[in-house]
Amino acid sequence: MSSKSTLQKSYPWVTTPLVASAPMLNIALPPLAVSVSAAAGLGFLAAGFDVSDLDQKLSQAANLVHQLPPSPLTKHYADTGILPIGVGFINWGADLAQSIAALEKYRPCAVWLFAPEDQPRGLVPWVERVRAATRGATQIWVQVGAVGEAVTVAETLRPDVLVVQGSDAGGHGLARSASVVTLVPEVVDALEARGLGTGLPVLAAGGVVDGRGMAAALALGASGVVMGTRFLASEEANVARGYRAEVLRAEDGGVSTVRSTVYDGVRDIHGWPRRYDGRGVINRSYVDAVEGNMSAAENRRLYVTELEKGDAGWGPDGRLTTYAGTGVGLVREALPAGEIVRRVRSGANDIVKRIATAED
Template structure:
């Protein structure tokens, strides 16, 4: 099916064909996933906040090698020291940078001076207005349904049109609760110019998702994705949404105590392929090669997990979303 009618002004700005953006799903976001999404006409993203500059360079070059000249993005969290990795990204001439969890301040000016487009994620109208005033090129309005770390407290359905109205003509990308073409069509109707999907890509074949994690996403119901502060190791005071597992259940049963009084505090529950150990309550997700009780790690996912029921390539994910959205928006 021809999905060219889904192309929005933001798509043209970003150099993509369809309004599907793969969210930076932490350690599960591989160069192969980002490149495959971009080759499919969407925008793939690398999550580089906790990556050493040289590793970031290697991942960027790998995406560029695989992406057939298509644009891609890197994501950085402003709550952490990111200047060194940002410099590495700019030296590698990445085309698009997305940021999260903080005020962009004068960063848009720095990125624009380097010829880079800047997307920034917010969770409220007020934060969107500040970001627009700072000069970002597009705003990601993240609804409360989203997986991983969640900035705001308002649902996607209510937040997106409010942000669209507040920051026009700055384009808005909708995040949270989108997993198929119905969700994409809905947010386009709300005035967004693209959808930002994370949970849907956790089951992509190219994602670095441990099979235990992948299986948990595939069997999840919407209510299994819990908004919590349980997995705060490495990122304190940052609410997030994760699938219910044994760690979360035991912590809630104990009255949701603060660290260091949580059940099993400090216990190592998994070891990765490089021999690094990971404790319960860390903000690390299970990745391939991990051994141990990996189910006890954070299983970040949004409420849209209840709509994810298959394992596909990123190309098929993008195509199926866009085909369904095209049928809906065309009235077919």
């Protein structure tokens, strides 16, 4: 079966090529996830590394789905009891037993596994227990950022979907990686050469912000895309006004954002395995740490003080973190998440048609 029909079969309410929303920590809550799925995409709820409120989040998501007008999505939910959103874990921190209990109860259509201490072996118990707990109702997505990682993950875990994240992505990812321009085709080739590619959809993440990026991802061999940065400016994203304003302000993302571990430090988050860092808009925390040689303790202290400023704490002269990808300059207005999904999908279709018949 082709990767496209695989996705269509697994998530019968989606329109392919698929648009999914990334499980952005603290930001991708039930309203965003459900809105994306309701627009025939696939929305992910962020469980992150502290899953103590996962049950509550999934309960809220189920309630939101119940309130949707009738559609193929609500019918699928009524017929199968499979909650038509996914849940994203940060596996170096997430508690397995607590997660399994919530997944068993709410049966989301997918889990997205990312950043175990030990890749891929640390995910083996997750894959086995998730599959057992929901008898396969919950599919396994695994995020990778390199070709070698993609191959070992595919061999060891036999995931249902591989999320291939390139260097342009906002937030956390491999500190060293290629962009999806070379990473996606090399992953696709490596899987195919090892007989692992059949029916394993590859989704491109990192730098996809509009229809152009989506059309590019399809050209590179992806079956769909995951977007994070673009959804920061969705009405449903749980971001402070200051954060969103900074996303809308920042431009020239290759220059205005940077990959760093400084933002983890000031936020007092210390669990990330060493191979990861996170991309965010450059602000005082970064400048002081890197150019000013400020101690981590002092930088953290100033960050905590800055929290009192609220929305005014974001921005290039602020200290509150604006995780965002290099595509931040392409994000120019806040829209409902469903509208973003529809615009990106139809934009991609238009571009594919345009270049197929191009005289320009």
